[in-house]
Amino acid sequence: MRRSFVATILIGFGWPWWALPDSDEKRRAYYRSGSWARRKRRVWRRAKGLCEWDGVCRRPGRDVHHLTYVRLYNERMRDLMLLCGWHHGVAHGRLPS
DSSP, X not given: OOOOHHHHHXXXXXXXXXXXXXXXXXXXXXXXXXHHHXXXXXXXXXXXXXXXXSSOOOSBOOEEEESOOXXXXXXXXXXXXXXXXXXXXXXXXXXXX
């Protein structure tokens, strides 16, 4: 997907991801940021690298999943959980539970 004209100008002038207008571009920039990387590491440590779906799944975690987007860009730890690929698909309705 191409960057919007406004985002291209703002990023070109060195604006941080959080200053961008709310959009898919802002979300993509956030997921590439150090802030998101730090949150992901904290979730991985809390889960000890294992899927947190039901407390029983022992598969290695693969994806950090948002339980809510209410605090997107400023998530609390309880807003995020580490999921294996299967359970991440289930959470998004792509796979049967």
